[in-house]
Amino acid sequence: MTDHHIGLIVPSSNLTMETELPRMLGAREAALPGDRFVFHSSRMRMKHVTPEELRGMNAQTERAALELADARPDVVATACLVAIMAQGPGHHCVAEAAISSALRAEGAEAPVVSSAGALLSAIEALRARRVAIITPYLKELTARVADYIEDTGIEVVDALSLEVPDNLAVARLEPADLRAHWRRLDLRRADALVLSACVQMPSLASIQPVEDEAGLPVLSAATSTTFRILTELGLPPVVPGAGSLLSGRVTSPVAG
16 A cells, blocks of 8 residues: 655635545545555635635745645645636746745655646646636636636636635535536537536536536546646546546646
């Protein structure tokens, strides 16, 4: 049995990253014995998903990275997605580099994955050129997420904002409701559906059912982050029942 130590940087009010990621990797352990995943978290204060609180949370990134460095993780994953995307196109590269630098300063060498960068690389891995997205954000923030994605050359053909600013309330959204929400989107030109463009909005239970109903690849910020964690660890990105992205049929492009 090989232990893989995963460092997580999460907003203080995030309840979902530390639920869905371990759940997916626990399912992988059951299906593919031999690799075990151990999680270590550091938190950054944030309660409401507003531009001001997101900027304040980002200012805490170095402190959170230094705390994780002491645990010598094999990979570090950071969320939330919108905190990075709201800073403007390409900011995930800046954020990942800052965390890597903080880790190295403490003698810890580990690849760094952001949920923002992971979503982009997952869309690329699926070879999707047009996507539809569902977010829990206010429309202004959803527009920033769409612009961020489109800056990479991916067209956002439709977007649905659930407009829930309280981050704890986002964690309490019923994932089964996504099985109805996706039908409000125009998917006629979409190559893939991002069922939750937010690591805090629960969606795992609906990923495979919606993919089966919609007939196109369905992913989320959480499944994308899991995909990148596994590929950064040099492991096949396989999680049973978590959509095409984690079926084992998709290989990771070079992250950028």
